[in-house]
Amino acid sequence: MVSEGTKGRFTLTGKVQEGDCSFSISNAQPADQGIYEFRIEDGKHKYSYQWNKLSVSVTDLPEPTISPVGELIAGKPITLTCTAHPAPQGCKGIITWGGRINIENIYNYEREDQAGKVTSISDITVTPSQREHNSPLTCTVTYSGVSTNSSITLDVQCKFPLFLFLTHIPYLLTHIGFISPCIFSETQEFVPVDTGKQWRYRHLLTMQ
Structure with missing residues:
Protein backbone atom coordinates (compact mmCIF):
# COMPACT_ATOMS: atom_id res chain seq x y z
CA MET A 1 0.00 0.00 0.00
CA VAL A 2 1.24 3.48 -0.78
CA SER A 3 0.15 6.86 0.57
CA GLU A 4 -2.17 9.37 -1.07
CA GLY A 5 0.84 11.56 -1.86
CA THR A 6 2.17 9.00 -4.34
CA LYS A 7 -0.86 8.98 -6.63
CA GLY A 8 0.11 10.00 -10.14
CA ARG A 9 3.82 9.58 -9.34
CA PHE A 10 4.01 5.83 -8.66
CA THR A 11 3.24 3.80 -11.78
CA LEU A 12 3.14 0.03 -12.21
CA THR A 13 5.16 -0.58 -15.36
CA GLY A 14 5.58 -4.37 -15.29
CA LYS A 15 3.19 -7.07 -16.50
CA VAL A 16 1.96 -8.74 -13.32
CA GLN A 17 0.46 -11.70 -15.22
CA GLU A 18 3.99 -12.47 -16.45
CA GLY A 19 5.53 -12.14 -13.00
CA ASP A 20 6.95 -8.65 -13.60
CA CYS A 21 5.96 -6.31 -10.75
CA SER A 22 8.20 -3.38 -11.72
CA PHE A 23 7.10 0.15 -10.95
CA SER A 24 8.51 3.63 -11.54
CA ILE A 25 8.61 6.77 -9.40
CA SER A 26 8.44 10.21 -11.01
CA ASN A 27 9.34 13.47 -9.24
CA ALA A 28 10.86 11.59 -6.30
CA GLN A 29 10.50 13.24 -2.89
CA PRO A 30 12.25 12.64 0.45
CA ALA A 31 9.08 11.04 1.85
CA ASP A 32 9.31 8.33 -0.83
CA GLN A 33 12.33 6.81 0.88
CA GLY A 34 11.63 3.49 2.60
CA ILE A 35 10.95 -0.24 2.22
CA TYR A 36 8.31 -1.38 -0.28
CA GLU A 37 6.63 -4.72 -0.84
CA PHE A 38 4.27 -5.80 -3.62
CA ARG A 39 0.72 -6.60 -2.55
CA ILE A 40 -2.25 -7.90 -4.52
CA GLU A 41 -5.86 -7.25 -3.49
CA ASP A 42 -8.60 -8.78 -5.66
CA GLY A 43 -11.86 -9.04 -3.84
CA LYS A 44 -11.41 -11.58 -1.07
CA HIS A 45 -7.94 -12.51 -2.27
CA LYS A 46 -5.12 -10.53 -0.66
CA TYR A 47 -1.47 -11.38 -0.68
CA SER A 48 1.82 -9.61 0.11
CA TYR A 49 5.20 -10.65 -1.28
CA GLN A 50 7.09 -10.02 1.94
CA TRP A 51 10.18 -12.06 1.10
CA ASN A 52 11.21 -9.84 -1.81
CA LYS A 53 11.08 -6.26 -0.56
CA LEU A 54 12.46 -3.20 -2.30
CA SER A 55 14.51 -0.49 -0.60
CA VAL A 56 14.25 3.03 -2.07
CA SER A 57 16.70 5.80 -1.15
CA VAL A 58 16.14 9.43 -2.15
CA THR A 59 19.17 11.74 -2.24
CA ASP A 60 19.63 15.39 -3.14
CA LEU A 61 20.49 16.27 -6.71
CA PRO A 62 24.28 16.64 -7.13
CA GLU A 63 25.37 20.19 -7.83
CA PRO A 64 26.79 21.02 -11.27
CA CYS A 158 43.66 43.74 -14.44
CA LYS A 159 46.90 43.27 -16.37
CA PHE A 160 47.79 46.84 -17.43
CA PRO A 161 50.76 46.89 -19.85
CA LEU A 162 50.82 50.62 -20.66
CA PHE A 163 53.04 53.29 -19.14
CA LEU A 164 51.90 56.89 -19.00
CA PHE A 165 54.47 59.68 -18.98
CA LEU A 166 53.61 63.36 -18.50
CA THR A 167 56.29 66.00 -19.05
CA HIS A 168 55.74 69.53 -17.75
CA ILE A 169 56.04 72.30 -20.31
CA PRO A 170 55.28 75.81 -19.01
CA TYR A 171 51.76 76.93 -19.89
CA LEU A 172 51.13 73.73 -21.87
CA LEU A 173 49.28 70.63 -20.68
CA THR A 174 48.89 67.61 -22.96
CA HIS A 175 46.18 65.02 -22.20
CA ILE A 176 46.82 61.42 -23.21
CA GLY A 177 43.78 59.11 -23.35
CA PHE A 178 43.38 55.35 -23.75
CA ILE A 179 40.75 52.65 -23.46
CA SER A 180 41.17 49.93 -20.84
CA PRO A 181 38.98 47.31 -19.13
CA CYS A 182 40.60 48.34 -15.85
CA ILE A 183 39.15 50.85 -13.43
CA PHE A 184 41.33 53.68 -12.17
CA SER A 185 40.93 56.58 -9.80
CA GLU A 186 42.60 59.81 -10.93
CA THR A 187 44.42 62.45 -8.91
CA GLN A 188 45.60 65.72 -10.48
CA GLU A 189 47.68 68.32 -8.73
CA PHE A 190 50.38 70.98 -9.25
CA VAL A 191 53.50 70.44 -7.16
CA PRO A 192 56.12 73.19 -6.63
CA VAL A 193 59.60 72.22 -7.83
CA ASP A 194 61.42 74.70 -5.60
CA THR A 195 60.85 78.01 -3.92
CA GLY A 196 60.77 79.70 -7.31
CA LYS A 197 57.87 80.01 -9.69
CA GLN A 198 58.30 76.65 -11.41
CA TRP A 199 55.56 74.05 -10.95
CA ARG A 200 55.21 70.43 -12.09
CA TYR A 201 51.89 68.87 -13.02
CA ARG A 202 51.36 65.42 -11.53
CA HIS A 203 48.64 63.06 -12.79
CA LEU A 204 48.26 59.87 -10.77
CA LEU A 205 46.36 56.77 -11.91
CA THR A 206 45.60 54.30 -9.14
CA MET A 207 44.25 50.88 -10.01
CA GLN A 208 41.19 49.89 -7.94
Whole structure:
Protein backbone atom coordinates (compact mmCIF):
# COMPACT_ATOMS: atom_id res chain seq x y z
CA MET A 1 0.00 0.00 0.00
CA VAL A 2 1.24 3.48 -0.78
CA SER A 3 0.15 6.86 0.57
CA GLU A 4 -2.17 9.37 -1.07
CA GLY A 5 0.84 11.56 -1.86
CA THR A 6 2.17 9.00 -4.34
CA LYS A 7 -0.86 8.98 -6.63
CA GLY A 8 0.11 10.00 -10.14
CA ARG A 9 3.82 9.58 -9.34
CA PHE A 10 4.01 5.83 -8.66
CA THR A 11 3.24 3.80 -11.78
CA LEU A 12 3.14 0.03 -12.21
CA THR A 13 5.16 -0.58 -15.36
CA GLY A 14 5.58 -4.37 -15.29
CA LYS A 15 3.19 -7.07 -16.50
CA VAL A 16 1.96 -8.74 -13.32
CA GLN A 17 0.46 -11.70 -15.22
CA GLU A 18 3.99 -12.47 -16.45
CA GLY A 19 5.53 -12.14 -13.00
CA ASP A 20 6.95 -8.65 -13.60
CA CYS A 21 5.96 -6.31 -10.75
CA SER A 22 8.20 -3.38 -11.72
CA PHE A 23 7.10 0.15 -10.95
CA SER A 24 8.51 3.63 -11.54
CA ILE A 25 8.61 6.77 -9.40
CA SER A 26 8.44 10.21 -11.01
CA ASN A 27 9.34 13.47 -9.24
CA ALA A 28 10.86 11.59 -6.30
CA GLN A 29 10.50 13.24 -2.89
CA PRO A 30 12.25 12.64 0.45
CA ALA A 31 9.08 11.04 1.85
CA ASP A 32 9.31 8.33 -0.83
CA GLN A 33 12.33 6.81 0.88
CA GLY A 34 11.63 3.49 2.60
CA ILE A 35 10.95 -0.24 2.22
CA TYR A 36 8.31 -1.38 -0.28
CA GLU A 37 6.63 -4.72 -0.84
CA PHE A 38 4.27 -5.80 -3.62
CA ARG A 39 0.72 -6.60 -2.55
CA ILE A 40 -2.25 -7.90 -4.52
CA GLU A 41 -5.86 -7.25 -3.49
CA ASP A 42 -8.60 -8.78 -5.66
CA GLY A 43 -11.86 -9.04 -3.84
CA LYS A 44 -11.41 -11.58 -1.07
CA HIS A 45 -7.94 -12.51 -2.27
CA LYS A 46 -5.12 -10.53 -0.66
CA TYR A 47 -1.47 -11.38 -0.68
CA SER A 48 1.82 -9.61 0.11
CA TYR A 49 5.20 -10.65 -1.28
CA GLN A 50 7.09 -10.02 1.94
CA TRP A 51 10.18 -12.06 1.10
CA ASN A 52 11.21 -9.84 -1.81
CA LYS A 53 11.08 -6.26 -0.56
CA LEU A 54 12.46 -3.20 -2.30
CA SER A 55 14.51 -0.49 -0.60
CA VAL A 56 14.25 3.03 -2.07
CA SER A 57 16.70 5.80 -1.15
CA VAL A 58 16.14 9.43 -2.15
CA THR A 59 19.17 11.74 -2.24
CA ASP A 60 19.63 15.39 -3.14
CA LEU A 61 20.49 16.27 -6.71
CA PRO A 62 24.28 16.64 -7.13
CA GLU A 63 25.37 20.19 -7.83
CA PRO A 64 26.79 21.02 -11.27
CA THR A 65 30.41 22.10 -11.62
CA ILE A 66 31.71 25.31 -13.18
CA SER A 67 35.15 25.36 -14.79
CA PRO A 68 37.72 26.71 -15.04
CA VAL A 69 37.83 28.29 -11.58
CA GLY A 70 40.54 30.86 -11.00
CA GLU A 71 41.82 34.22 -12.09
CA LEU A 72 40.17 35.94 -15.05
CA ILE A 73 41.90 38.70 -17.00
CA ALA A 74 39.93 41.88 -17.65
CA GLY A 75 39.34 42.36 -21.38
CA LYS A 76 40.41 38.82 -22.31
CA PRO A 77 37.63 36.52 -23.67
CA ILE A 78 37.26 33.15 -21.93
CA THR A 79 34.95 30.13 -22.18
CA LEU A 80 33.36 28.89 -18.94
CA THR A 81 31.71 25.47 -18.75
CA CYS A 82 28.89 24.18 -16.55
CA THR A 83 28.72 20.38 -16.34
CA ALA A 84 25.71 18.62 -14.83
CA HIS A 85 25.85 15.30 -13.00
CA PRO A 86 25.21 12.30 -15.32
CA ALA A 87 21.51 11.39 -15.38
CA PRO A 88 19.60 8.32 -16.63
CA GLN A 89 18.77 8.18 -20.32
CA GLY A 90 15.76 10.36 -21.14
CA CYS A 91 16.30 12.58 -18.11
CA LYS A 92 17.60 15.69 -19.83
CA GLY A 93 18.87 18.56 -17.72
CA ILE A 94 18.17 22.14 -18.77
CA ILE A 95 21.04 24.50 -17.90
CA THR A 96 20.63 28.24 -17.29
CA TRP A 97 23.12 30.89 -16.18
CA GLY A 98 22.68 33.84 -13.86
CA GLY A 99 24.96 36.73 -12.96
CA ARG A 100 25.95 40.29 -13.76
CA ILE A 101 28.51 39.44 -16.43
CA ASN A 102 27.46 39.78 -20.07
CA ILE A 103 27.23 36.43 -21.90
CA GLU A 104 28.38 36.86 -25.50
CA ASN A 105 27.76 33.30 -26.69
CA ILE A 106 26.15 30.15 -25.23
CA TYR A 107 26.27 26.56 -26.47
CA ASN A 108 24.28 23.75 -24.79
CA TYR A 109 24.80 20.08 -25.63
CA GLU A 110 24.64 16.54 -24.18
CA ARG A 111 27.17 13.73 -23.91
CA GLU A 112 26.13 10.09 -23.48
CA ASP A 113 28.42 7.44 -21.98
CA GLN A 114 28.49 3.70 -22.66
CA ALA A 115 26.08 3.04 -19.80
CA GLY A 116 23.47 5.29 -21.40
CA LYS A 117 23.76 8.08 -18.85
CA VAL A 118 23.50 11.60 -20.23
CA THR A 119 25.62 14.55 -19.12
CA SER A 120 24.24 18.02 -19.89
CA ILE A 121 26.89 20.65 -20.62
CA SER A 122 26.75 24.40 -21.28
CA ASP A 123 29.62 26.56 -22.59
CA ILE A 124 29.50 30.36 -22.38
CA THR A 125 31.92 32.92 -23.78
CA VAL A 126 32.43 36.10 -21.76
CA THR A 127 34.82 39.04 -21.75
CA PRO A 128 35.10 40.07 -18.11
CA SER A 129 35.77 43.61 -16.95
CA GLN A 130 36.97 44.72 -13.57
CA ARG A 131 33.44 45.84 -12.77
CA GLU A 132 32.48 42.16 -12.45
CA HIS A 133 35.22 41.47 -9.89
CA ASN A 134 33.81 39.66 -6.82
CA SER A 135 30.39 39.28 -8.47
CA PRO A 136 28.64 35.86 -8.45
CA LEU A 137 28.06 33.60 -11.44
CA THR A 138 25.47 30.83 -11.04
CA CYS A 139 24.75 27.73 -13.10
CA THR A 140 21.34 26.05 -12.56
CA VAL A 141 20.32 22.60 -13.83
CA THR A 142 16.63 21.67 -13.92
CA TYR A 143 15.27 18.12 -14.23
CA SER A 144 11.47 17.81 -14.58
CA GLY A 145 10.84 20.85 -12.40
CA VAL A 146 13.50 20.00 -9.79
CA SER A 147 16.57 22.24 -9.77
CA THR A 148 20.06 22.31 -8.34
CA ASN A 149 22.72 24.99 -8.77
CA SER A 150 26.30 25.96 -8.15
CA SER A 151 27.91 29.40 -7.87
CA ILE A 152 31.39 30.87 -8.08
CA THR A 153 32.73 34.33 -7.28
CA LEU A 154 34.50 35.93 -10.24
CA ASP A 155 38.12 36.89 -9.63
CA VAL A 156 38.80 39.47 -12.34
CA GLN A 157 42.32 40.87 -12.36
CA CYS A 158 43.66 43.74 -14.44
CA LYS A 159 46.90 43.27 -16.37
CA PHE A 160 47.79 46.84 -17.43
CA PRO A 161 50.76 46.89 -19.85
CA LEU A 162 50.82 50.62 -20.66
CA PHE A 163 53.04 53.29 -19.14
CA LEU A 164 51.90 56.89 -19.00
CA PHE A 165 54.47 59.68 -18.98
CA LEU A 166 53.61 63.36 -18.50
CA THR A 167 56.29 66.00 -19.05
CA HIS A 168 55.74 69.53 -17.75
CA ILE A 169 56.04 72.30 -20.31
CA PRO A 170 55.28 75.81 -19.01
CA TYR A 171 51.76 76.93 -19.89
CA LEU A 172 51.13 73.73 -21.87
CA LEU A 173 49.28 70.63 -20.68
CA THR A 174 48.89 67.61 -22.96
CA HIS A 175 46.18 65.02 -22.20
CA ILE A 176 46.82 61.42 -23.21
CA GLY A 177 43.78 59.11 -23.35
CA PHE A 178 43.38 55.35 -23.75
CA ILE A 179 40.75 52.65 -23.46
CA SER A 180 41.17 49.93 -20.84
CA PRO A 181 38.98 47.31 -19.13
CA CYS A 182 40.60 48.34 -15.85
CA ILE A 183 39.15 50.85 -13.43
CA PHE A 184 41.33 53.68 -12.17
CA SER A 185 40.93 56.58 -9.80
CA GLU A 186 42.60 59.81 -10.93
CA THR A 187 44.42 62.45 -8.91
CA GLN A 188 45.60 65.72 -10.48
CA GLU A 189 47.68 68.32 -8.73
CA PHE A 190 50.38 70.98 -9.25
CA VAL A 191 53.50 70.44 -7.16
CA PRO A 192 56.12 73.19 -6.63
CA VAL A 193 59.60 72.22 -7.83
CA ASP A 194 61.42 74.70 -5.60
CA THR A 195 60.85 78.01 -3.92
CA GLY A 196 60.77 79.70 -7.31
CA LYS A 197 57.87 80.01 -9.69
CA GLN A 198 58.30 76.65 -11.41
CA TRP A 199 55.56 74.05 -10.95
CA ARG A 200 55.21 70.43 -12.09
CA TYR A 201 51.89 68.87 -13.02
CA ARG A 202 51.36 65.42 -11.53
CA HIS A 203 48.64 63.06 -12.79
CA LEU A 204 48.26 59.87 -10.77
CA LEU A 205 46.36 56.77 -11.91
CA THR A 206 45.60 54.30 -9.14
CA MET A 207 44.25 50.88 -10.01
CA GLN A 208 41.19 49.89 -7.94
